[in-house]
Amino acid sequence: MTDAIQAPVPQDRVLIFDTTLRDGEQSPGATMTLEEKLQIATLLDEMGVDIIEAGFPIASDGDFEAVTAIARQAQNAVICGLARANFKDIDRCWEAVRHARRPRIHTFIGTSPLHRAIPNLDMDQMAERIHDTVTHARNLCDNVQWSPMDATRTEHDYLCRTVEIAIKAGATTINIPDTVGYTAPRESAALIRMLIERVPGADAITFATHCHNDLGMATANALAAVEAGARQIECTINGLGERAGNTALEEVVMALRVRHDIMPYTTGIDTTRIMQASRLVATVSGFPVQFNKAIVGKNAFAHESGIHQDGMLKNAETFEIMRPEHVGLNATSLVMGKHSGRAALRSKLAELGYTVGDNQLADVFVRFKELADRKKEVYDDDLVALMQDTDTNAANDRIQVRRLRVVCGTDGPQTAELTLAVEGIEHATSAIGDGPVDAAFKAVQSIVPNDARLMLYQVHAVTEGMDAQATVSVRLEEGGKIVTGQSADTDTIVASTKAYVNALNKLMVRRLKTAPEAQTA
Ligand code: KIV
Numbered sequence: 001m002t003d004a005i006q007a008p009v010p011q012d013r014v015l016i017f018d019t020t021l022r023d024g025e026q027s028p029g030a031t032m033t034l035e036e037k038l039q040i041a042t043l044l045d046e047m048g049v050d051i052i053e054a055g056f057p058i059a060s061d062g063d064f065e066a067v068t069a070i071a072r073q074a075q076n077a078v079i080c081g082l083a084r085a086n087f088k089d090i091d092r093c094w095e096a097v098r099h100a101r102r103p104r105i106h107t108f109i110g111t112s113p114l115h116r117a118i119p120n121l122d123m124d125q126m127a128e129r130i131h132d133t134v135t136h137a138r139n140l141c142d143n144v145q146w147s148p149m150d151a152t153r154t155e156h157d158y159l160c161r162t163v164e165i166a167i168k169a170g171a172t173t174i175n176i177p178d179t180v181g182y183t184a185p186r187e188s189a190a191l192i193r194m195l196i197e198r199v200p201g202a203d204a205i206t207f208a209t210h211c212h213n214d215l216g217m218a219t220a221n222a223l224a225a226v227e228a229g230a231r232q233i234e235c236t237i238n239g240l241g242e243r244a245g246n247t248a249l250e251e252v253v254m255a256l257r258v259r260h261d262i263m264p265y266t267t268g269i270d271t272t273r274i275m276q277a278s279r280l281v282a283t284v285s286g287f288p289v290q291f292n293k294a295i296v297g298k299n300a301f302a303h304e305s306g307i308h309q310d311g312m313l314k315n316a317e318t319f320e321i322m323r324p325e326h327v328g329l330n331a332t333s334l335v336m337g338k339h340s341g342r343a344a345l346r347s348k349l350a351e352l353g354y355t356v357g358d359n360q361l362a363d364v365f366v367r368f369k370e371l372a373d374r375k376k377e378v379y380d381d382d383l384v385a386l387m388q389d390t391d392t393n394a395a396n397d398r399i400q401v402r403r404l405r406v407v408c409g410t411d412g413p414q415t416a417e418l419t420l421a422v423e424g425i426e427h428a429t430s431a432i433g434d435g436p437v438d439a440a441f442k443a444v445q446s447i448v449p450n451d452a453r454l455m456l457y458q459v460h461a462v463t464e465g466m467d468a469q470a471t472v473s474v475r476l477e478e479g480g481k482i483v484t485g486q487s488a489d490t491d492t493i494v495a496s497t498k499a500y501v502n503a504l505n506k507l508m509v510r511r512l513k514t515a516p517e518a519q520t521a
């Protein structure tokens with residue numbers, strides 16, 4: 001099969017390779033379920049990402065299933081899986097990605113002195129391994145990417161030698177990773193330039209740049225690599241990724257759009273979907289976006305100081321280099337109230353990127369009315385939180401919160417009375433705690449005993465005001481498996497309890513023992 005993406009890329013076109021589901025998911029705690037990965041992949045595909053790195057198929061059965069499912073459903077994007085430099089990894093990767101209309105195998109090996117020591121291969125042995133594994137991958141798939149991991153700390157002569165071997169063995173994309181976030185813009189550009197000049201066959205393949213943000217230079221390093229000739233940027237939504245993260249998709253895409261005058265390159269990204277992608281990834285991963293984060297931070301388009309507001313009223317360009325609507329933020333985010341009807345809700349949800357069928361609209365409408373009763377004004381962000389809560393706390397979950405009553409006071413302790421439905425059967429209990437959240441969590445534990453360790457408990461206000469909804473993230477660890485649960489509600493304790501239960505559902509506690517003291521209601 002011939003893949004258009006392998007045809008020479010027009011000189012000004014930069015391919016966007018999103019690795020949120022692979023490198024992003026490798027952030028400790030950012031583990032995602034299959035449904036969540038599918039949801040993110042659908043959005044990435046719709047917004048014009050050229051290549052989606054969907055996972056590392058040999059890493060676990062869950063990763064394999066996710067890559068397979070994403071490969072089956074993708075409409076436009078190339079679907080890529082990661083494989084180490086051995087036949088078993090590559091075969092497993094191919095088994096998963098081969099279902100895609102446009103599959104890609106991405107295989108890598110660490111080429112720097114420190115990384116060569118890990119498999120204990122000398123330079124010649126590693127060169128042979130690269131030849132054999134890339135050849136093997138290319139025999140399976142006509143779209144093969146090869147990465148010399150830690151390229152920015154690899155001896156230049158050896159880097160050129162290995163890149164040449166990979167190209168001769170059939171690699172169609174050569175990715176140059178700055179694995180530890182060590183390089184700087186001038187060096188990032190010089191490295192790509194050096195490879196293009198020195199490696200025979202370099203003009204027939206695409207060079208990619210893959211930067212980590214340990215020194216805060218990932219975006220600058222990626223853009224410098226593009227100016228030197230790289231035509232694929234590897235990045236993640238919100239810059240999610242191990243340690244300080246990866247190059248942020250929204251930053252490179254908007255930089256290329258806003259400063260097209262000095263960086264005349266284009267991408268295929270529909271930038272108006274950026275906010276939606278950012279919110280989805282923040283919710284699913286439980287990694288909130290910092291307020292002052294470029295492009296997608298809550299304050300990125302807020303102009304609070306008097307001087308700024310005055311300037312903005314006269315001419316938006318005084319302090320704004322891009323329009324909020326270019327990244328999917330509406331000029332006015334005040335949406336509806338309790339008198340709004342179903343049609344208005346459906347059209348508002350469509351505007352926010354959610355296409356809902358009649359049944360889902362009926363469910364969401366009930367929840368919207370409940371929210372509108374409790375909250376004076378319902379904003380876009382409230383609706384997004386409500387939709388994400390509907391997705392994460394599904395009606396078929398094994399454990400569901402039915403009722404919660406918490407008694408608080410200055411002279412504690414606090415008491416929680418809780419009813420949970422566990423596989424359809426209601427159980428009621430009450431617990432005392434050091435604070436209302438502690439009491440509610442203890443009540444959950446008494447109905448669903450578990451050994452999960454609480455790693456993170458985080459509360460965010462969705463909008464301003466005393467009646468704002470809270471979104472709560474709860475990260476749990478059990479037997480090495482880490483999951484993040486979420487929920488949103490105007491009542492922080494209800495949101496906390498539901499987020500905790502959501503995390504337990506994700507852990508799919510197999511030994512769902514019902515404690516003897518919890519009564520069946
Ligand atoms: O950072 C890195 O080196 C990687 C490789 C697997 C491409 O993520």
Ligand code: ZN
Pocket residue numbers: 023177179210212
């Ligand atoms: Zn990486």
